[in-house]
Amino acid sequence: MLDIVITVIFILSVAYSIPAAKVGEVSAAAVTSCADAVELTLNLAGNMALWGGFLRVAQKCGFTDIVNKLSGKVLRPLFPGLAPDGAAMKAISMNVTANLLGLGNAATPLGICAVREIVREENAKSTTRNIAMLILLNTASIQLIPVTVAAIRAKYGSVSPWDCTLPIIANSAAALFIGILAVTAVFGRRKANVGISGGAAAADLRNSYACGSKES
Amino acid sequence: MEEFTKGAAENLRTAVELMPTLILLVTAVGMLSASGALTAFSELAKPIISRLGFPAEALPLAVIRPISGSGAAAMFDSILSRVPPDSYEGRVCAVLMGSTETTFYTIAVYYAAVRIKAELPVFVTSLTADMAGFIFSALTVRLFY
Numbered sequence: 274m275l276d277i278v279i280t281v282i283f284i285l286s287v288a289y290s291i292p293a294a295k296v297g298e299v300s301a302a303a304v305t306s307c308a309d310a311v312e313l314t315l316n317l318a319g320n321m322a323l324w325g326g327f328l329r330v331a332q333k334c335g336f337t338d339i340v341n342k343l344s345g346k347v348l349r350p351l352f353p354g355l356a357p358d359g360a361a362m363k364a365i366s367m368n369v370t371a372n373l374l375g376l377g378n379a380a381t382p383l384g385i386c387a388v389r390e391i392v393r394e395e396n397a398k399s400t401t402r403n404i405a406m407l408i409l410l411n412t413a414s415i416q417l418i419p420v421t422v423a424a425i426r427a428k429y430g431s432v433s434p435w436d437c438t439l440p441i442i443a444n445s446a447a448a449l450f451i452g453i454l455a456v457t458a459v460f461g462r463r464k465a466n467v468g469i470s471g472g473a474a475a476a477d478l479r480n481s482y483a484c485g486s487k488e489s
Numbered sequence: 490m491e492e493f494t495k496g497a498a499e500n501l502r503t504a505v506e507l508m509p510t511l512i513l514l515v516t517a518v519g520m521l522s523a524s525g526a527l528t529a530f531s532e533l534a535k536p537i538i539s540r541l542g543f544p545a546e547a548l549p550l551a552v553i554r555p556i557s558g559s560g561a562a563a564m565f566d567s568i569l570s571r572v573p574p575d576s577y578e579g580r581v582c583a584v585l586m587g588s589t590e591t592t593f594y595t596i597a598v599y600y601a602a603v604r605i606k607a608e609l610p611v612f613v614t615s616l617t618a619d620m621a622g623f624i625f626s627a628l629t630v631r632l633f634y
Contacts, residue, residue, distance in 0.1 A: 275510075275597055275607045282517040289526035298523040306519025310512040317511075317598075318504035325500030326493035333492050384595075385503060385602045392603045405611045408599055412555075412590040412615050413622070419587040425566055426583055431574035440580070441587035444622060444629045448588060452618030459610045 317381065324382035328367060337363040340370055351406050351453070352391075354399040361390035365407060375416045384411050402460035409456060413449035415442060503602050510601040514594065518557045527552050543627045544578040546571075550585055551623045555592040555616065562586075577630060584626040589619055 290299040331337050338358070344366040345357065355361050364387035371379040384407065391403050419441050427434040521527060531549040539545045546568055554561045565586045572578045592615045600607040 274609050274612060275514075275593075275600065278593065278612075279513055279517045282521050285526055286517070286520040286524035289529065290520075290524040293525050293529070295524055299520050302519040302523035303516055306516040307512050309519065310515035311508070313515060314504060314508045314511050317507070318501055321500040321504045322497035326495075326497035329492045329496030381595075381598065382500060384599060385500070388599045388603055389503075392605070401608070401610065404599065404603075404605075405614050408592075408595055408611060408615055409618055411599075412592045412595050413618050414588065414590040416587065419583075421562065422565075422583050422587040425562075425569060425586075426574040426579075428566075429569040429574045431579075434574070437580060437583040437587065440584045440629045440633045443633075444584050444588040444625050447625045447629070448618045448622035451621035452614060455614040455617040459614050 320378045321382040321385065324379050325386060327379075328364065328383060328386055331367070332360075332363065337367055341366040344369060351410075352403050354395055355391065355403060356394065359390070359394055361387060361394045364390045365410075368407070369410055372411060372414060373417050375418050375420055380411065399460075402456065405460065406453075406456050409449065409452040413445055413452055415445040415449060417442070506604075507598060507601050510597050514597050518560070518593075522553070522557065522560055527556075543624070544581050546578040547581045547585055547626070550582055554585065554589050555619050558591040558594065561591070577634075580630045580634065581626050584629055585623060588626065589622045592616065592619055 286299055290296045328337070341358065341363045345362070348366060348369060349355075349357055349362065352362065352365065355365075364383060368380060368383040368387045371383050387407055388404055391407065392400060395403065417438075419438060422437060422441065423434040426437065528549060531552055535545045535548060538548050550561060550564050550568060553564055565582055568582050569579060572582070574580075574583070596607050596611060596615065600611075
């Protein structure tokens with residue numbers, strides 16, 4: 274599906290650029306963007322290494338157990354089929370906490386750990402549902418302190434740049450609620466049909482060491 | 490120290506695996522922004538959207554938000570340089586910017602990390618939430634101010 278999306282984007286941009294006389298801009302963007310992507314991945318790699326290491330230390334000293342206990346009541350019902358005190362739930366709770374605190378640099382690496390743990394832990398039946406729920410929790414992005422938005426508002430002379438905080442939280446919560454309904458509607462009824470398409474890869478991943486949970 | 494490096498090493502390996510997907514996605518998005526197709530689409534949809542009470546200024550932001558994070562931030566910045574930040578339009582943009590995320594990027598990265606193909610359902614559920622976020626943002630701002 275993602276390959277279709279990317280293909281459509283490529284075709285659309287090339288097709289539109291010809292009548293709009295922007296062929297030069299588009300080809301220039303292609304060259305700079307792929308270099309940007311490498312830089313982006315390098316930044317992400319640094320963050321992933323840092324937070325992957327942090328997560329493993331946090332797991333060893335029991336910090337993730339505390340976070341998981343605090344957030345468990347809210348998060349557990351959203352992820353059926355995951356062990357309440359398993360590595361996947363712990364990684365999810367860390368990921369959600371990072372999102373809440375607005376630690377964008379930490380949220381993605383911790384989310385990647387969480388998605389790996391979900392695949393390692395689960396039977397194929399509910400894996401896709403739980404990954405969809407995790408992605409939803411990340412894209413609806415409930416954030417307690419909207420730093421970026423407030424900074425840009427302050428830059429253009431807003432009287433109180435932070436007064437958008439409550440509306441943003443309310444709006445995220447409403448969108449998240451609709452998203453949860455959508456996940457239940459899409460995956461709830463036909464759980465058995467929605468298996469993993471890359472089953473072999475998932476099994477391979479299950480055996481490999483992931484994000485600090487398995488003793489090695 | 491030993492625990493830290495173990496966790497870090499594993500995640501570095503995952504980052505390398507992510508690179509091809511990210512190169513493809515970021516390049517495609519960069520080309521799309523440069524082609525001006527997004528702006529043209531927003532112009533086309535403006536009359537319909539503003540009839541529904543959604544400010545026309547916020548539409549290009551709503552279109553680019555799920556696709557590109559840095560693109561959306563730049564767009565938000567340029568909108569606020571034209572529209573007062575404490576106006577209705579400015580506030581809708583702020584709520585929109587703060588309450589949604591780059592959905593396509595998140596899906597691409599998470600699925601690539603576990604080597605599973607992202608199927609249609611996950612796009613449906615995430616984009617439903619995004620759509621709800623866009624529609625609610627205008628309602629929320631009216632409710633709060």
